[in-house]
Structures are given as structure tokens and as C-alpha cells.
Amino acid sequence: MSRDGVPEETPERAAFYKKIGEKSLTPLWAVMSSIITPEPKSGCQSHLWRYAEAKDYLMEAGALITAQEAERRVLILENPGMPGESKITTSLYAGLQLVMPGEVAPAHRHSQSALRFVLDGHGAHTAVNGERTMMEYGDFVITPPMAWHDHGNETDEPMIWLDGLDIPIVGFFDTSFAEGYPDDEQPVTRITGDSLARFGANMLPVDYRHEKASSPIFNYPYARSRDALEVMKQQGEWDPCHGLKLRYVNPADGGFAMPTMAQHLQLLPKNFETSRYRSTDATVFVAVEGGGRTTIDGQTFNWGPKDIFVVPSWKSVVHQVDEDSVLFSYSDRAAQQKLGLWREDRGNV
Ligand code: 1HN
Numbered sequence: 001m002s003r004d005g006v007p008e009e010t011p012e013r014a015a016f017y018k019k020i021g022e023k024s025l026t027p028l029w030a031v032m033s034s035i036i037t038p039e040p041k042s043g044c045q046s047h048l049w050r051y052a053e054a055k056d057y058l059m060e061a062g063a064l065i066t067a068q069e070a071e072r073r074v075l076i077l078e079n080p081g082m083p084g085e086s087k088i089t090t091s092l093y094a095g096l097q098l099v100m101p102g103e104v105a106p107a108h109r110h111s112q113s114a115l116r117f118v119l120d121g122h123g124a125h126t127a128v129n130g131e132r133t134m135m136e137y138g139d140f141v142i143t144p145p146m147a148w149h150d151h152g153n154e155t156d157e158p159m160i161w162l163d164g165l166d167i168p169i170v171g172f173f174d175t176s177f178a179e180g181y182p183d184d185e186q187p188v189t190r191i192t193g194d195s196l197a198r199f200g201a202n203m204l205p206v207d208y209r210h211e212k213a214s215s216p217i218f219n220y221p222y223a224r225s226r227d228a229l230e231v232m233k234q235q236g237e238w239d240p241c242h243g244l245k246l247r248y249v250n251p252a253d254g255g256f257a258m259p260t261m262a263q264h265l266q267l268l269p270k271n272f273e274t275s276r277y278r279s280t281d282a283t284v285f286v287a288v289e290g291g292g293r294t295t296i297d298g299q300t301f302n303w304g305p306k307d308i309f310v311v312p313s314w315k316s317v318v319h320q321v322d323e324d325s326v327l328f329s330y331s332d333r334a335a336q337q338k339l340g341l342w343r344e345d346r347g348n349v
Contacts, residue, residue: 005033044089044282044312045081046296051119051306058098058160067103067151068184074098074163077308086167088310089282091332092261093167098160099124099153107150107181113214113258114143114165117286117328118222119306121159126151128218130189135159138222138288140248140265140328142257144214146177148186162286162308164330166260196221199251210252213259220248220257222288226326229267233324240349241277243268243319256334263330268292273320279344281331282313290325294318314345 007013007029017027058075067073074095077088088094096119099105107127116126118139125132126141128149135141141161143149153159170176198205199216208216225246232244239245245266248257256262262281268274268290285294291304297315311317319327336342 006030040280040312040314042090042282042312042314043081044079044087044310046299046301046310046312046315047080048301048303048307048309049077051308054096054308055120055160058096059158062098062100062158067099067105071108072097072105072163077310079310088284089312089332091166091168091172091282091335092284092330093163093165094284094308094310095163096160097151097163098158099151100158101153101156103153104184105151106184107148107186108178109146109148109181110178111145111175112165112167112170113145113260114149114163115258115261115263115330116141116143117162117164117330119160119162119286121153121155121157123155124151124153124159125192127186127188130186131194131218132188132192133219134192135161135219136222138226138326138328140220140222140225140257140263142215142218142220144212144218144258148181150181150185152185164261164284166258166332166335169260169332169335195219200224202251204252208252215248215250215257216252217250217257225265229265229326233267233269238269238272240275241346242266243272243274258334259338260332260335261330262333262337263328266327266329268319268321268325268327270321270323274318275349276316276318276347277344278314278316279333280313280342281333281336283311283329283331285309285311286328288326288328290321290323292319292321292323292325294320 074097076086077094079088118135122136123134125134129147195217229244243266245264248263250257287303287305287307293300293302295318296311301309
């Protein structure tokens with residue numbers, strides 16, 4: 001046995017591997033230690049994207065191509081450890097999308113789930129299944145699998161948000177379907193605010209039967225989530241690893257808002273330092289308010305509002321903040337928990 005756990009390759013063995021290779025057969029013992037690792041071993045690297053810098057490039061893209069021509073004018077946040085793969089983590093995609101005043105990103109649908117987290121502008125809309133929602137800073141908006149969706153900006157300011165999709169997961173299962181809508185925009189058939197009224201008031205329509213895998217709410221307004229954290233803050237019960245951390249839920253079943261992706265919003269009070277924490281769900285963080293630094297596996301990243309950073313699977317994380325700070329995050333925890341794969345390590349706290 002050589003040092004990497006792979007049995008030595010003798011000339012006889014090499015000849016044998018070559019011979020059976022022609023028959024689409026290959027020896028497990030030559031690859032076993034690289035496919036079954038004692039701990040997660042990922043190509044995903046820790047990385048931070050400074051929003052101001054990315055926004056400058058996105059605005060430059062705004063002058064190069066219209067939303068109409070691009071279908072979606074997006075700069076992908078591509079993990080430097082996996083170039084060319086359109087991935088921010090092994091299982092997830094992230095991008096920054098720009099919709100200029102007067103533009104429409106045409107209606108389409110696909111089997112990938114999408115989330116939006118609003119970063120710039122206010123009052124542009126996204127339409128999902130016949131209902132429009134106006135988007136404001138920090139709003140978390142979902143597009144369920146195979147739901148028609150289009151975006152439009154009738155304001156006089158550019159609108160920018162972070163897109164998070166489960167593209168690599170859907171690709172892994174070879175289950176991608178997509179189609180365009182015959183018109184740029186789908187007909188508006190429901191009033192704005194309808195889904196939040198029906199499902200977002202701690203109540204459900206009397207005969208509602210929950211059959212879909214995604215939440216019936218498609219905009220979780222930041223104002224509401226932020227207020228909840230502010231009230232909880234007064235109680236002063238801090239989790240050592242997370243500060244105050246809330247999970248976005250599907251109100252119909254208490255599960256995650258989306259079938260594959262989990263989202264959270266957390267508040268870390270001024271001068272808080274979290275305890276070392278790691279979990280198997282590689283996580284994308286967006287700084288919403290405040291400022292501080294996050295140390296991932298010994299490497300420190302300073303961040304301020306709108307900066308985006310990624311923590312790979314099973315790497316330890318410590319956040320330190322200089323002022324009250326809010327972080328939005330998303331990961332594939334929803335999928336991992338359904339499959340019985342998710343693990344965390346809180347140290348001893
Ligand atoms: C998509 O549908 C949107 O609807 C954004 O805004 C990004 C990336 C890949 C595939 C579909 C959107 C996307 C996407």
C-alpha cells in the first residue's frame with residue numbers, strides 16, 4: 001500500500017487495468033480512498049466578493065447587453081476553486097442580476113428553484129404565478145420549480161439582486177427542464193400582496209391543502225424579518241455559534257421555504273464573536289447591515305454591507321462584528337437534511 005492509501009501499481013496490474021478499461025471496467029481499489037473520504041474534501045474555496053467592485057462590472061455589463069437579449073443579465077459568482085462550472089459551492093449557483101429602468105427580463109420557467117435577495121434599488125417587481133411583488137432592500141423572494149417568472153423595472157433606478165439557484169443539484173440528477181413563455185410578461189391575475197395575506201399572517205386558508213414542495217409565500221419582506229430580530233434582541237438570549245438566527249419557513253408545513261435550499265437571517269450584536277462552528281452545508285452569506293470579519297478555516301475576510309462570501313462544507317467559521325450586524329445566508333441544508341446527510345459540529349457549546 002502506498003502512502004495515499006492506493007495499492008501500488010505493478011506492471012502486471014497496469015496492464016490489467018488497461019485491458020479491462022477497454023471493456024468499461026475499472027478497479028475500485030485504485031480510487032476508493034479518493035471517492036470515500038473520512039471527511040468532506042471539496043474543490044470549493046472560501047471567497048469574498050466585494051459588492052462595490054462587482055456592481056461596477058455589472059453596470060458595465062448594463063451598457064453591453066440588454067436584459068431582453070441576455071434573457072437574464074447576470075454576472076455569475078463563480079467559486080475560484082471550480083472555474084468554468086457556474087458554481088459558488090459544489091451544489092449551488094449564485095449570480096448578481098441587473099434590471100435597468102424600463103427593462104423586462106422575459107417570462108420563463110424551469111425545474112431549478114431560485115431565490116432572490118434584493119441589494120439595490122427599490123420598487124421593481126418580479127412576477128410569480130400571476131402575482132407581482134415589489135422588491136425592497138433585503139427582501140427574500142422565491143421562485144418555485146416550474147413557476148413562470150419574469151422581472152420588470154418601472155422605476156427610474158437600476159435594480160440589483162443576488163440570485164441563488166440549485167442548478168448543480170438539478171444537473172446532478174439530470175432533471176433540468178426549461179421553457180420560455182410566449183410573451184415577455186405573464187398576465188397579472190392576482191393582486192400584489194395576495195400570497196402574503198393568505199399565508200403570511202400565521203393563518204392558512206381554511207381548505208388549503210399543501211401539496212407543493214415550496215412555500216406558498218413568495219416574498220418574505222425584510223422589514224418583517226428584521227423587526228423580529230430587533231424584538232428578540234431585547235431578550236438577550238444569544239446562541240454562542242449563531243447570535244440570533246431565524247430560519248425562513250414554509251408556513252404550511254414548518255419546513256424550509258424551498259425543497260433544496262435553506263435560508264436564514266441572523267443578527268450579531270455589536271462586538272459579538274461567535275464560537276467556532278462547522279456544518280456540512282457549504283453556505284453563501286450576504287452582509288445586510290453592519291460590518292465585521294469572518295474567519296474561515298484560519299483565513300479572515302473583512303466585510304461590510306452587501307459583500308458576499310462563501311464558506312465551504314465542514315470548514316470552521318467564526319464571525320466577529322464591530323456593530324450590530326445582519327447576515328442573510330443560504331445553503332443546500334434543506335436537501336441534505338431530507339437525505340439524512342447533514343451534520344454540524346458546535347464544538348462544545
Ligand atoms: C433565472 O431564471 C434567473 O429568473 C436568474 O432571474 C438566474 C440562472 C440560470 C438559470 C436561470 C431569473 C438564472 C436563471
